[in-house]
Amino acid sequence: MSDLTLLEIQKAMEEANTKEYPYLRVSVLRNITVEPMESFAQYLAHSLGFRIQIQYGNYDNIIQEALSGGEGLLDQDLDFVQVFFNLEVFSRRLIREFSGMSGVEIEGESDRVKEYVSGTLEGIRRHTDAIILWNGLECPDYPAFGIADYRQENSQLDIVTELNRSIRQILGGHDGAYFVDLNMCKARVGIKSFYDERYQHIAKNPYTREGMEEIAKENFKYVRSLKGKSKKCLILDCDNTLWGGIVGEDGLGGIRLDSEEYPGSAYYKFQQVILNLFDCGILLALCSKNNEQDVWEVFKEHRDMVLREEHIVASQINWNDKASNIVKIAEELDLPLDSMVYVDDSPFEVQLIREILPDVHVLHLPDSEPSSYANILSALGLFDTISLSREDMTRSKMYQQESNRKKEKKEFSDLESFLKSLKMTLEIRNAREFEIPRIAQLTQKTNQFNLTSRRYSEANIKSMLGSQKFQVLHARLIDKFGDSGIIGVCIMLCDEDVATIDTYLLSCRVLGRQVEETFLTKCIGHVKDFDIKKIVGEYIPTRKNVQVENFYSNFGFKINDDRGECRRYELKLPGNISNSDDYFMSIDMSIEADGME
Amino acid sequence: MKLDEKVVEILSHVLKVPQGEFSMESSPYTVESWDSLNQIKLIMALEEEYGVRFSDSQIQNITDVKSILQALR
Numbered sequence: 001m002s003d004l005t006l007l008e009i010q011k012a013m014e015e016a017n018t019k020e021y022p023y024l025r026v027s028v029l030r031n032i033t034v035e036p037m038e039s040f041a042q043y044l045a046h047s048l049g050f051r052i053q054i055q056y057g058n059y060d061n062i063i064q065e066a067l068s069g070g071e072g073l074l075d076q077d078l079d080f081v082q083v084f085f086n087l088e089v090f091s092r093r094l095i096r097e098f099s100g101m102s103g104v105e106i107e108g109e110s111d112r113v114k115e116y117v118s119g120t121l122e123g124i125r126r127h128t129d130a131i132i133l134w135n136g137l138e139c140p141d142y143p144a145f146g147i148a149d150y151r152q153e154n155s156q157l158d159i160v161t162e163l164n165r166s167i168r169q170i171l172g173g174h175d176g177a178y179f180v181d182l183n184m185c186k187a188r189v190g191i192k193s194f195y196d197e198r199y200q201h202i203a204k205n206p207y208t209r210e211g212m213e214e215i216a217k218e219n220f221k222y223v224r225s226l227k228g229k230s231k232k233c234l235i236l237d238c239d240n241t242l243w244g245g246i247v248g249e250d251g252l253g254g255i256r257l258d259s260e261e262y263p264g265s266a267y268y269k270f271q272q273v274i275l276n277l278f279d280c281g282i283l284l285a286l287c288s289k290n291n292e293q294d295v296w297e298v299f300k301e302h303r304d305m306v307l308r309e310e311h312i313v314a315s316q317i318n319w320n321d322k323a324s325n326i327v328k329i330a331e332e333l334d335l336p337l338d339s340m341v342y343v344d345d346s347p348f349e350v351q352l353i354r355e356i357l358p359d360v361h362v363l364h365l366p367d368s369e370p371s372s373y374a375n376i377l378s379a380l381g382l383f384d385t386i387s388l389s390r391e392d393m394t395r396s397k398m399y400q401q402e403s404n405r406k407k408e409k410k411e412f413s414d415l416e417s418f419l420k421s422l423k424m425t426l427e428i429r430n431a432r433e434f435e436i437p438r439i440a441q442l443t444q445k446t447n448q449f450n451l452t453s454r455r456y457s458e459a460n461i462k463s464m465l466g467s468q469k470f471q472v473l474h475a476r477l478i479d480k481f482g483d484s485g486i487i488g489v490c491i492m493l494c495d496e497d498v499a500t501i502d503t504y505l506l507s508c509r510v511l512g513r514q515v516e517e518t519f520l521t522k523c524i525g526h527v528k529d530f531d532i533k534k535i536v537g538e539y540i541p542t543r544k545n546v547q548v549e550n551f552y553s554n555f556g557f558k559i560n561d562d563r564g565e566c567r568r569y570e571l572k573l574p575g576n577i578s579n580s581d582d583y584f585m586s587i588d589m590s591i592e593a594d595g596m597e
Numbered sequence: 598m599k600l601d602e603k604v605v606e607i608l609s610h611v612l613k614v615p616q617g618e619f620s621m622e623s624s625p626y627t628v629e630s631w632d633s634l635n636q637i638k639l640i641m642a643l644e645e646e647y648g649v650r651f652s653d654s655q656i657q658n659i660t661d662v663k664s665i666l667q668a669l670r
Contacts, residue, residue: 005645006638010610036638198653203637209645 006209009039016046024050024223027073027130029120030084031060033205040216048220048229059204060089063116066123074127081130082219083120086206087137087160090116098156099144106154114166121174129459131226132177133219136164139183141191175459178222178386185214188379221381228444228455231361231382233335234277235326237344238288238295238317240367242307243267247294257304264304266370271306273374278311281392282383283333283399286315287325287342313399322349323356333399334508336447336544341382387437387458391485401481402509419513419583422479426515427588428522431472431489436461438486439474442505447544449516450505451537451551452566469494470502471527473591475519477510484510490523497533499524504537514583517555521577526591528573536560537569598666607646608662611639624661643669 004012024045028034038054045052057065057073062085065073074081088095094109101109117134124132143149143156150157164179171177186194194211207215224230239246244256244263258264278284284307288295295317299309314332316325322344330337337359344350345367353362361382365373385392405422431439436458443456456464464470475488487510491503501523506515524535537552553559556577557569581587600621608623609616612630625631631639640656643649647669651659655668 006642007607007610007646014610033634033637035634036641198651198656199637199641201653202656203633205637209641 004043006036006039009043013039013042013046018046018051021046021049021051024052024080024227025055025078025130026052026080026082027055027057027070027078028082028084029057029062029065029070029073029124030082030086031062031089032084032086033059033203034084034212036205036209037207037212037216040213041220044216044220045223048224048227050227063120063123066120067126068123069127074124074130076128076130078128078130080223081124081128081132083132083134085117085120085135085137087113087163089204094156094159095140098140098159101154103154106159110159110163110166113163114170117167117170121170121177125174129176129457129463131222131457132171132174133180133222134167134171134177135180135182135215135219136167137182138186141195175462176457180215180218180222182215182218185211185218189214217381221384222386224381225384225386226444226457228447229338230385230445231282231341232339233283233285233329233333233341234274234383235285235287235329235340235342235360236274237342237346237349238286238290238298240345240370241343241365241373242271243298243302244370247298248290252297252301255298255302257298257302259304263370266373268304268306270370270373270377273377275306275311277383278307280383280385281395283313283335283395284311285329285333286312286317287322287329288315288317289319289322290317292317310400313403321352323353326353326357326360334448334511343377385441387441391438391441394485398482398484398509401484404481405479416583420585422481422513423585424477424479424513424583425586425588426518426522426584427476427478427590428473428519428526429476429590431461431465431474433462433465435474435486436465439472439489442486442489442507443503446505446507447542448508449511449548450503450542450545451501451548452503452540453542453545454503454540456503464491471499471523473523473526475506475515477513477515488515488519490519492523492527494527494530494532497531498536499527499532499534500536501538514580516551518580518584518587520555521579522587522589524571524573524577526589533573535571535573535575537571539567539569540565541567598663600662601666601669603646604643604662604665604669607642608639608665611635611642619662621663621666622661 035056041054042052055073057070062083091109091113093101137160139157139160145152145156149155168179171179189210193208195206196208199205236242244267245254247255256264257267259268274284286295296309299305314329316328326342330340337357341361341363342353343363343365345365347364350362350364353360363376365376440456440458440461443454461472464472471492471494473490474486476486477484487507489503489505490501493500493502504520537557539549539552541549552569556575557571559567560570561568600619605616605619608619612628612635614628614630640651643665644651649669651668658664659668
């Protein structure tokens with residue numbers, strides 16, 4: 001986006017066909033002018049498959065509108081509330097007249113800031129559960145006491161930093177409220193390119209074009225994550241990407257890769273950035289035109305390889321075209337193409353993948369400048385997720401287990417004996433408080449085996465847990481290769497004698513292991529005990545969940561309504577439900593019965 | 598001075614008014630969408646497209662199409 005001018009972005013957006021994209025509804029509360037940022041927001045929303053609809057609150061009316069709801073500004077249909085609370089506008093004293101303030105006065109002003117923030121958040125939450133993105137306070141660039149600032153009893157920089165900490169704490173007391181660090185945006189762009197005093201004085205718009213672009217991007221990292229659009233897998237080219245040179249020609253000793261010396265040091269650092277992604281749960285794969293053993297020799301033998309064989313979950317190292325190879329990797333990992341990022345230095349390969357597989361996000365690394373690789377990958381935040389769960393941190397390991405399972409699968413002639421040999425235990429329970437993040441995350445991220453694709457925030461799940469009508473159940477799968485963690489969610493809405501399955505989803509890691517039917521059977525069995533006479537299943541088709549189109553009819557449901565966006569199915573109880581318990585070594589149901597009336 | 602195509606293109610995109618409707622005399626008084634908010638968007642787009650930086654007083658003096666062309670000279 002940086003290489004497009006505002007005008008070009010606007011033109012591109014006027015031409016873009018976004019009619020079929022779902023809306024992303026955003027309201028902005030602010031005490032500065034931020035409207036010029038809208039073009040960037042539109043562009044970023046479009047790149048995630050949304051069309052954005054932004055409503056602006058009145059200038060400097062943040063708390064008033066938070067409390068009143070601002071005549072339609074804040075309601076339950078909203079996806080995000082963005083808050084731009086500028087400290088210089090709110091308290092000129094703390095920013096401009098700081099040197100004349102007494103300790104007591106500083107404390108008083110700081111309290112006023114905190115009360116304003118708390119009041120605003122409480123106000124917003126009275127009207128909407130939408131995600132709140134609070135853009136934090138910016139530190140003064142030239143503190144009042146200059147170089148002596150840190151020696152004062154009250155350092156201005158410390159005071160603002162402390163206020164940001166308080167704001168983060170206050171945000172932590174609300175569900176779905178997040179802190180966006182504007183100081184980080186400022187640092188990346190550089191102070192001189194971040195602010196424009198002319199715009200500030202004339203239009204109360206503090207930021208330059210570059211500043212606004214960076215702020216929009218930072219806010220959209222949260223949107224990407226919370227809307228389930230974070231990337232999950234990084235596919236790597238090898239020659240001139242992971243190391244300098246071509247291993248097939250230069251040999252193990254000839255390639256450039258070194259922990260200290262340029263140019264090898266640039267590739268070394270790039271690998272460290274990638275390893276960091278691995279540690280955060282991103283899957284790594286190789287796609288390279290090479291002799292396979294040459295590549296693995298580097299992985300095994302080169303003393304400065306940061307990445308090792310055990311970090312790579314899938315690989316296609318051959319002379320076939322890269323597009324088919326990427327498709328194969330996607331199939332092997334059971335991941336959709338739009339969750340993948342591919343990096344390569346070859347303009348040809350980059351172009352090829354962009355054209356044949358437009359869903360894959362392709363990054364071009366300029367081989368004349370390997371020192372830029374690390375930042376190219378970091379700057380985009382493609383893999384950022386807001387809540388890193390235990391499952392994320394160990395995901396790569398779990399995929400490794402999965403590939404062991406697949407290897408073992410080959411040795412069995414029939415599925416049943418294979419599944420039995422896994423010694424699977426399925427654990428089904430009511431969701432508990434500490435599991436809310438994982439459950440919300442699954443609803444946000446699961447695209448394929450997801451009957452309704454309803455996306456829920458942590459706040460949504462929490463309020464369901466507090467409600468008598470909702471049953472939020474989850475499944476965890478353990479087998480002889482390891483613990484897959486929480487891999488399934490079933491949310492039922494019970495109203496008198498009807499239970500509607502609001503959400504039924506499974507992580508694609510565990511598909512084909514009889515969990516699909518068994519988990520649902522057990523959930524239905526559970527509500528049967530509460531005088532439920534009828535189960536209603538819903539299927540909302542999306543581009544990605546075709547595989548579950550016939551799930552309910554195969555299960556024994558009768559179709560009731562197939563018009564409109566949501567197909568409804570019914571199952572009268574006690575129905576004829578098949579039993580697939582046999583596949584499991586044990587099924588552990590520890591469901592509390594008092595969750596319902 | 599005559600109307601500049603590029604300037605009219607920028608005006609048209611920012612103010613969402615067809616290109617043919619602009620004249621040298623177009624101003625916030627004659628174009629409804631030309632409010633103070635769009636004025637700043639206009640300045641930003643002009644600065645970026647022409648690679649220039651207007652001074653405070655130039656920004657103040659941009660009150661119609663003619664003054665834009667003058668500022669860009």
